[in-house]
Structures are given as C-alpha cells and as structure tokens.
Amino acid sequence: MSKILYIIIIIFGVSMTFNVKASIYQFSFNSIDGKEIDLNNFKGKPIFVVNTASLCGFTYQYSDIEALHKRYKKDGLIIIGIPSNDFGSQELSSNQKVKEFCTINFNTSFLLTEITNIKGKNGHPFFKWIKKEAGFLAFPKWNFYKYLINKEGLLVKWYASTTRPNSNKIKAEIDKLILE
Numbered sequence: 001m002s003k004i005l006y007i008i009i010i011i012f013g014v015s016m017t018f019n020v021k022a023s024i025y026q027f028s029f030n031s032i033d034g035k036e037i038d039l040n041n042f043k044g045k046p047i048f049v050v051n052t053a054s055l056c057g058f059t060y061q062y063s064d065i066e067a068l069h070k071r072y073k074k075d076g077l078i079i080i081g082i083p084s085n086d087f088g089s090q091e092l093s094s095n096q097k098v099k100e101f102c103t104i105n106f107n108t109s110f111l112l113t114e115i116t117n118i119k120g121k122n123g124h125p126f127f128k129w130i131k132k133e134a135g136f137l138a139f140p141k142w143n144f145y146k147y148l149i150n151k152e153g154l155l156v157k158w159y160a161s162t163t164r165p166n167s168n169k170i171k172a173e174i175d176k177l178i179l180e
Contacts, residue, residue, distance in 0.1 A: 022133070023153030027126045029082065029113040032099045037080065037111060039153070045076040046177035047149035049126075050165065051118055051140050052081045053090040054101045058144040062106035064165035068174070069110040075178045079110035082126075086118045087142045134158055146170065150177050 024047065025040040039047070050065060062081075069079045083098045085091035092098050095114045102108040118127045118140055130147060131139040138145075138158040146159040148170070157173050164170075 022129060024126070024129070024149050024155070025153045027124075027129070029080070029116065029124070029126070032083075032095050032112040032114055034095075034114070037113060042078045043153065044151050045078050046151055046174065047078045047080065047153075048165075048174065049080045049082065049147040049149065051127075051143060051145050052083050052112075053085070053087065053143040054083065054092045054098055055090040056088070056143040058142075058161050061144050061165055062102060062108060065110060066106055066108050068165050068171075069108075072174055072178070077174060077178065081108070081110060081112045082118075082124075083112065083115045084118045084143070085115060086120075086123075087140070090143060091115055130155065130158070148173055148177065151180055 025043060028036055028038045028040075031037050048065075048068065050061075052062070053059065065079060065081065068077070072079075081102075083091050083095075092101060098115060099112065102112060117123050127139065133155045138147075138155075142161045144161040146163065146165060147155060148157040150156045156177065157170075159167075159170060
C-alpha cells in the first residue's frame with residue numbers, strides 16, 4: 001500500500017510541476033544609469049516591457065510609451081524600455097547617448113535599461129523566457145515588441161512593433177490588469 005501511495009504522490013507532484021508557469025520576478029536588468037532593476041521589486045504591479053531603438057522607424061512610439069507612463073503611473077503600472085542594437089543596428093553607440101536622445105526628444109521618465117542583447121547566445125534571459133512562455137511568434141523580430149505582465153509576474157499579452165502602445169486594445173488590457 002505504501003508503494004502505491006508513494007507513486008501517487010510522485011505523479012501528483014510531477015503533474016503539479018508542469019502546470020506552474022515561471023514568473024518575470026527571476027530577472028533583473030541594468031538601468032541606463034548602471035543601477036540594478038530587479039523585477040522582483042515589482043511584485044503585485046502590472047508591468048509593460050518594450051524593446052526599443054533610437055533610430056528605428058517605430059521610435060516615435062517613445063511618445064506613446066511616455067503618455068502611457070503618465071496616465072498609469074498612479075495606478076502602479078511599471079514601464080520598462082529595453083534599448084537594443086540587435087535589429088538593424090538602430091541603437092546609438094552608448095547608454096549616455098540613448099539617455100540623452102530619449103530625454104531631449106521624448107522627455108522620457110519611465111525606466112530604461114542599458115543597451116541589451118536580445119538575440120543569440122548573449123541574449124538576455126528575459127527574452128528567452130518570453131519565447132518559452134509564449135512561443136516563437138512572441139519573440140521580438142524587430143524593435144518595439146511589447147509585453148504585458150500581470151500582477152503575479154506572468155506574461156498575459158504581447159504585441160508586435162506595429163501595434164501602438166497607446167492603442168485601445170493595449171489600454172483596455174492595462175485597465176484589466178490594474179483592476180485584477
């Protein structure tokens with residue numbers, strides 16, 4: 001009888017393990033100023049993550065991202081921009097230049113990371129997690145892919161470059177996450 005009970009416990013434990021999704025809280029980034037951005041510090045808050053580039057055709061979306069930040073900051077939404085040079089070499093040459101560009105041209109006040117690798121063996125683990133959680137299509141193919149994370153740290157929606165950050169569908173999802 002104890003063997004059967006042991007097997008049931010093992011099977012139940014294994015099946016439970018497969019149902020648990022990994023959260024974003026295991027990751028951290030370096031900020032544009034060189035400080036750590038530990039995502040674990042944002043438990044209980046919705047998070048909007050965007051991979052960015054200063055010289056991209058979608059760079060105008062910085063204005064939309066800043067507008068979202070101003071609108072939802074009071075509701076606890078955390079916005080993180082992740083500059084990268086992985087798509088078309090469209091990022092500036094240094095973190096300082098990225099910070100100046102974003103401040104002067106878009107008056108950004110949301111969090112920015114340092115220039116970060118997304119693709120390849122040196123790609124940041126966050127983006128590997130995105131691919132694992134949501135599949136190949138969710139992995140950035142270009143700059144300005146967007147990811148909505150719920151208050152439990154789970155990926156709930158992703159959007160390609162062509163979806164504007166202030167689109168009604170993104171704002172509706174953010175509203176839902178805030179109310180959860």
